Amino acid sequence: MKNKYMPAAISLYINYIIQGISAIILAQNMEFLTGQFHTDKAGVAYVISGLGIGKLLVLFISGVLSDRFGRKPFVLLGIAGYVVFFAGILFSPNVAVAFIFAVIAGIANSFLDSGTYPALMETFPNATGTANIIIKAFVALGQFSLPLMISFVVSNNLYFGYTFYVCIGALLINGIFVLRQKYPPMNVAKPAAAAGGEETVKANFWIEGLALILIGFTSTATFFIISVWLPTYGQEAAGMAANASRQLISYYSIGSLVAVFITAVLVKKWVKPATFILIYPLISLACLFLLWANPTPAIAVFSAFVIGFTAAGGVLQLALTTMAELFPSSKGKITGSVYTLCSLATFVCPVVTGRLAESNIKNVLVFNMANTAVGVILAVIVLIRYRKVFKTHNMQKAA
Numbered sequence: 001m002k003n004k005y006m007p008a009a010i011s012l013y014i015n016y017i018i019q020g021i022s023a024i025i026l027a028q029n030m031e032f033l034t035g036q037f038h039t040d041k042a043g044v045a046y047v048i049s050g051l052g053i054g055k056l057l058v059l060f061i062s063g064v065l066s067d068r069f070g071r072k073p074f075v076l077l078g079i080a081g082y083v084v085f086f087a088g089i090l091f092s093p094n095v096a097v098a099f100i101f102a103v104i105a106g107i108a109n110s111f112l113d114s115g116t117y118p119a120l121m122e123t124f125p126n127a128t129g130t131a132n133i134i135i136k137a138f139v140a141l142g143q144f145s146l147p148l149m150i151s152f153v154v155s156n157n158l159y160f161g162y163t164f165y166v167c168i169g170a171l172l173i174n175g176i177f178v179l180r181q182k183y184p185p186m187n188v189a190k191p192a193a194a195a196g197g198e199e200t201v202k203a204n205f206w207i208e209g210l211a212l213i214l215i216g217f218t219s220t221a222t223f224f225i226i227s228v229w230l231p232t233y234g235q236e237a238a239g240m241a242a243n244a245s246r247q248l249i250s251y252y253s254i255g256s257l258v259a260v261f262i263t264a265v266l267v268k269k270w271v272k273p274a275t276f277i278l279i280y281p282l283i284s285l286a287c288l289f290l291l292w293a294n295p296t297p298a299i300a301v302f303s304a305f306v307i308g309f310t311a312a313g314g315v316l317q318l319a320l321t322t323m324a325e326l327f328p329s330s331k332g333k334i335t336g337s338v339y340t341l342c343s344l345a346t347f348v349c350p351v352v353t354g355r356l357a358e359s360n361i362k363n364v365l366v367f368n369m370a371n372t373a374v375g376v377i378l379a380v381i382v383l384i385r386y387r388k389v390f391k392t393h394n395m396q397k398a399a
Contacts, residue, residue, distance in 0.1 A: 020142025045354030052347025054106020063336025069206030082110025218375030255308025
């Protein structure tokens, strides 16, 4: 709390409450938007895929430009893009127009990530893992709040767009606050790196580096598919009522929120991030199988919490932190590389799962299990290589 950049960090974290909402607001309002867009569930899923396309278009280059021009401009561009998205969706008459605004939201997401993650790593150079994973707490807070807001709106027969207006107002207020903050100098090194230690780590980009980038896809797909389809799965497979199935996302978000604080403490003091990127997907895989094999309301609630804890509780952020440990230079480029695959997942998954859901909603879980299994294999490779790289590194330092 003595860090002079703490106010700037808080404003960065607040943006992720709205980003958490943006990731699920289309799926949560699917029944309203199918009418407004004159389409079906697959059509809304197609609109959601625009988020991934937008991220994919600019993420890597925005990371490079963030290293060159600074973090704040990209944070502000991200805020502006989200304002356009929330307003634009409400006035979209069809899927094609809505898709354009979803692409803008994806671009906004990229700008926000490219400015925020490096800025937080530079604000807290001795606790980069904790700084990154706390982002998930604010994402989870947004995802926990939205179903409650929508339930209130539906119960009182109010216009569904009020939740969109709330997001616009919050973004504008926080944008003014962000504009007034000062950020730390770029590429602040950890003390060990300043002494020449961290920069001598010799990792292999084509093994552990590539595996971590691919984990950007698998880890994102695991929680993204659940966040989009869990309410529908609760209704169609578990026989839950509409409002009860929406609340599954709140349980999912609570799991994510709890995981963030537990994982942040463990990462700071006892457990390496590379260990968690194997353990958590393993648990997610087991829980996905349970939900697929026995879809009851009780199992759905339990699975929502556990998958929120293990899949949405920071695996992506921990993969990014591990990447930064192994390749400590150019934090913007690192962010761009991992999150390019993240954005690919948010494009591919809605398109594929939208088609699968039309035949049988349980096929969506089969696809997610296969994806998560690949993530487990990649994590095994990363953990083996991580231990080997740092064992060699420590031996060289001792010599």
